[in-house]
Amino acid sequence: MAKKITGPQVLTANQLSDGMAVFLSNDNVWLTSIENAQFARSEEEATDLEACALPAIRSNDIVDPYLIEIEETEAGPVPVEFRERRRIAGPSVQVTFNTRPNGQLALAS
Template sequence: MSLQVVTANRLEDGLVVFLTSDGNWSENINDARIADGKEAADALLAEASAPELDIVIVGPYLIDVEQQGADIVPTKYREVLRTKGPSVREDLGYQAV
């Protein structure tokens, strides 16, 4: 099993967010809490799916990631796009900051 993190969309503005170690949500994937193994991933998703979070985020789910040095990088292209923004206009999205 690969490493996984939980991602969702923040209801306030629709931005992609990641569950952090302190139970908050961050726009930066490098702040995400990493689950290693099925049990840890299931527990992480259960925490992110708590009913009280329905007013903060929507659609939490697990994504596969890999550690590349100090960075956490999604393994699927779809998640890379969600993390960084549009691939056709690098002056838009998170990569433009």
């Protein structure tokens, strides 16, 4: 349900291959970090930004793109929604089990 958006927005999606959260960067590349994400600061820009998902959908690289509202902080963009902050942070539970070759946390928290 469309909420009233006040602040800047960034475009996020999940990678088709592994489901990781990704963000469209200033260079129009999808990155796993929100740090260099491209901002939309008006409704028009938001519509344009959303359209930028199409090539990656067509090439089957990403799924389920959507815009999220962020706050600009000194540490970089931080999502307004709690869920999105958790999505970026990764599990708060330390995965302490026997770490095998592919056992690193995908998302540094």
